Structure formats: C-alpha cells, structure tokens
Amino acid sequence: MQDKQESTPPPVPPKTRKTTQGVRKIDSIKEFGQVDVPTAKTNIHCLTIIGQIEGHLILPPQNKTTKYEHIIPQLVAIEQNPDIEGLLIILNTVGGDVEAGLAIAEIIVGMSKPTVSLVLGGGHSIGVPVAVSSRYSFIAETATMTIHPIRLSGLVIGVPQTYEYLDKMQDRVIRFVEEHSRISKQKFRELMFQTGELARDIGTVLVGKDAVEVGLIDAVGGVGEALKMLQEMIKKHNKEKEVIH
Amino acid sequence: MILYTPLPMELVMSVEDNSSPYQEIELDGVTLVVQPTAAGMGKIVQIRSTDPGVYLRPEFQPGQQISLSQYRS
Numbered sequence: 141m142q143d144k145q146e147s148t149p150p151p152v153p154p155k156t157r158k159t160t161q162g163v164r165k166i167d168s169i170k171e172f173g174q175v176d177v178p179t180a181k182t183n184i185h186c187l188t189i190i191g192q193i194e195g196h197l198i199l200p201p202q203n204k205t206t207k208y209e210h211i212i213p214q215l216v217a218i219e220q221n222p223d224i225e226g227l228l229i230i231l232n233t234v235g236g237d238v239e240a241g242l243a244i245a246e247i248i249v250g251m252s253k254p255t256v257s258l259v260l261g262g263g264h265s266i267g268v269p270v271a272v273s274s275r276y277s278f279i280a281e282t283a284t285m286t287i288h289p290i291r292l293s294g295l296v297i298g299v300p301q302t303y304e305y306l307d308k309m310q311d312r313v314i315r316f317v318e319e320h321s322r323i324s325k326q327k328f329r330e331l332m333f334q335t336g337e338l339a340r341d342i343g344t345v346l347v348g349k350d351a352v353e354v355g356l357i358d359a360v361g362g363v364g365e366a367l368k369m370l371q372e373m374i375k376k377h378n379k380e381k382e383v384i385h
Numbered sequence: 386m387i388l389y390t391p392l393p394m395e396l397v398m399s400v401e402d403n404s405s406p407y408q409e410i411e412l413d414g415v416t417l418v419v420q421p422t423a424a425g426m427g428k429i430v431q432i433r434s435t436d437p438g439v440y441l442r443p444e445f446q447p448g449q450q451i452s453l454s455q456y457r458s
Contacts, residue, residue, distance in 0.1 A: 185435040196386045201405045235390030266389040
C-alpha cells in the first residue's frame, strides 16, 4: 500500500493550498466581516449521534447529549434538500430516552433518500433501533452494542408506571428492531434476557461481527465501506428516479 | 420519560452544578456551541451541522476564539 502512494505523487500539494485558503478566509472575516461560501459541495450529509439521546427532559449537564429537537429538523432538511442525495448516520451512543430514540429511528426509516448507518464505539440500548433504522447498517470491528431489558429502576416520569407499561415500551423497541433488521423477535428477546453476560444486569453485549451474526447489523466495516455503499445506493436510486420520469 | 441506557441512573441524573457553561450561537448559517471566555469572546466547543464540509472550514475549528457580541442568539 505504501509503494502505491509513493509511486503516484499528487500534482498539487493539497496541504499548502488548504492553508493559504484558510488564512485568506480568516482575513476576510476579520477585515470585512465576510465569509466565503464554501465551494466544495458534498452530496452526502453525516448525522452523528453521541452520548445520551435526549427527549422530553433536559439531562444534567455532565451528560453529553444528542438532542431530539436538533436532530429532527436536520433530518427533515436533509430529506427536503435536493442537493443532498444520501445520509450517513454515525452512532456512538449509550442509549437514552425511549420515545426520542424511536422517533429518530422512525424518521430515518421514513426517508426516501438512501441511508447508511455506522456504529462506532458503541450503539447501546435505544441506540440499537436507531442503528437498524437505515437501509444498510455497518458496525466497526471493535464497536459494541448492549441489549438489555428496559428496567424498572430506570427513570419514569409523568406516567403512572406499571409493569405492563414498561413491557409495552419494550415491545415497541423489539418490534421495531425485528421489522428493520434480519433478527427474529425470539432471538432478540433471548439476547435481552440472557444471564451471566453483564455484571449488574441481564442482557448481552455484542462486539462487531457478533452483531452481524445474529442478524442485527448488515456488515462489519468502517467509514470507507459505509461511504462506498452509500454512493452505490445513490447511483441506483438516481437511476430508478430517471426511469420514473 | 423512560431512559433506556446501560449507564447507572445515579451517574446520569446526579446534579452537581446545574448551569451549563456553554452557549449556542449561529454564525454564517452554522450553529456552534461556544464556551464564553473573556468578555464578549468565546471558544468554539462543537459544531452542530450534518454537512461534513462545514467541519473542514478553518474558521470553525474547535478551540477557535470568536467574538460573541455580534452573533449572540
């Protein structure tokens, strides 16, 4: 791989070109209060979901959160903007609000543009339905996904919670995951209630290819594979559009 | 609200200091999370955009000092 890079020197050193452009840009902000509109347009947008998914309540500030009210309008804008042809969703989340997570997952499912997700680091709990909501999903080799029941010790506010209510919420998650991945309801439940894997809870931790083997995620891969898949899907999608017109 | 997370609740919900040190501003159509430093100045902490091109713009690099007075939102 190294030999290849050495044998083909780039015609223009991109590093120096970028620096001069950067200096000029900062100068124009300082001197005129103006900013150049970036010329390099991309047909893919990237949504990163980090930390806790935050919904109805603002979590204490020590939590890194992805807020529902930021994500939803961004997804609507991406769906509506004709310049954007595809969406890459990158997840590194420890779960969060059930309703907000499911809402984000549902809106991704409903998008007409090609979507690819990539689980990096972790996609735990409510991150699982978000990860499977795209048309094609990837997981990094070292990334983990924790599947466990929605617990009674979890925080429940505003609803007179009963065991049935929690069970219903759990069913929503299970049904969504089953519908949008290759895993069966039985298998997902089995993973959810497995004993002996987690120290403080029942459940399963899936690492990289484990998630692919159980049928939750489509393939193991990184950002390169994810973008390649997305570009292929865009090509196919555009061809289909041409046929219709 | 039901939290579905493997993190222990006491870690998620513990409240030490409830005030967030960050502030959100909009600059050139991009939402930025900034941490106020000196009077009227702020340091960029995070960019909130789905456009990957925005993250390459030198003026938006995390750690950049910007003037908050004209962009307050």
